[in-house]
Amino acid sequence: MKLLFAWIFVVALLQGVALYQDKPLEKSIADGEEIYQDFCLQCHLDSGDGVSGVFPPLAKSDYLLNNIDLSIKGIKYGLSGPIVVNGEKYDGLMQNQGLENQEIADVMNYILNNWGNQSDEIITSDRVAAVKE
């Protein structure tokens, strides 16, 4: 019996650690919205639609939804040179905004789950840390 309690205790502890390490998705999305308003909205707009031909859309963006690691890389290190988003060519410059890995994870979770976007992936700061230039 003692052993069973000890086992339950250990499992609960491990679960707690796991939950603590990865921010709950809702919290990450909420924090990501703040980052978005501060650093991204100026160009990509409140609607996530961007400006056709100038700033690519994030809302229902095939580039974003099909290239998650490339999108993380763009936010982390900056993105320049031609890309095609929803059939339209963009050749602008997005500078890296100096965000921390957790902030990048949060803003990714926000844009992946807003404006009708849906993703099964939950971005963590570890995933962002693994993306290299």
Next chain:
Amino acid sequence: MNKNILIPIYLTVFYLTSCISQENPPEVKTPDQTKYTTVTVVEGIEIPWGMDFISENELLVTEKKGKFYRVLNGEKTEVSGLPEIYQRGQGGLLDIALHPDFSKNKIIYFTAGVNVEGDEGGNTALYSAELNDYSLSNVKLLYKATPNTKKGQHWGSRIVFDDQGHLFFGIGDRGNRDVNPQDLKRDGGKIYRLNLDGSIPEDNPFVNEDGAIKAVYSYGHRNPQGMTVHPETGEIWENEHGPKGGDEINIIQKGKNYGWPVITYGINYSGTSITDKTAMPGMEQPFYYWVPSIAPSGMAFSSSKVYKGWKGDLFVGSLKFKYLERLVVKRGKVVKREKVLNDIGRVRNVKEGPDGHLYLGVEGKGILKVIEN
């Protein structure tokens, strides 16, 4: 004829004219674009924020992400010895200016986002340093705005000099508009004035005000992005990013309050209103304001005769609409606005070189020289 039939026509005409009149006059014109062209002077700079000329063939250029170049005959070499730059959002390595006696003392000034306190975030600072060949020495922190913040917005900044031994630089509201710009005890949303050695001029406007920041020269600014000295009057002309429809040109005067965020012609970018006031006693009106906002950047007067008909006109880069704007000023008013070099790219900076030509810092390109065909 039934008069009722005219009502929808009246309404349509009224609606159309009200749309047209939303642009703050004078309406910007797009004249023949083949008259002017550019040649590239320096290539491959992402965001060329600041530049200043050592001679006709040699200039200094800052790149926002924290690189500093000395350029000789178009060949750029990185200068070493910068302090650690805090690059976040709209902040990073910002403006650069040669000391008025640079040829003798080799001193330069620059503004940048930094964190020297070791806490989180950053704020705008002004440094001086000695430039020998390709390295900086004797780097001195002359002014550092506090507190540090992780906000990405509104760091300023430009540096200019008057002819009485003063240096002026601007810092934006650092994304804290309701707290910083109207409070003289706090940094941000201000134009500052210092002596060339970094000390506070004894006749600064708020030196005797209890608790006020002594370096402040004017306040109530949102985000100063362009500053230049009028070649004839010596006045300091500034432009700043307002909210939507509130970008302004101001002539900076000692101790004056330029009103942000109590008065503005703009609204929030989300479409909600900030204030219903565009004027208040004790607050300065802008010299000009842009509706729609063009997102102005660096600006310069053309004082040479290099370009036909441009002497005395003001030139401002538009980040948003990617052109160089020419403003003709007569009797204290903007009487004409023109797009020069439409679609050239996001113009970050405008300077008049020692050869009288205008030089542009264009994002993703570098430094371009404006040529009349």
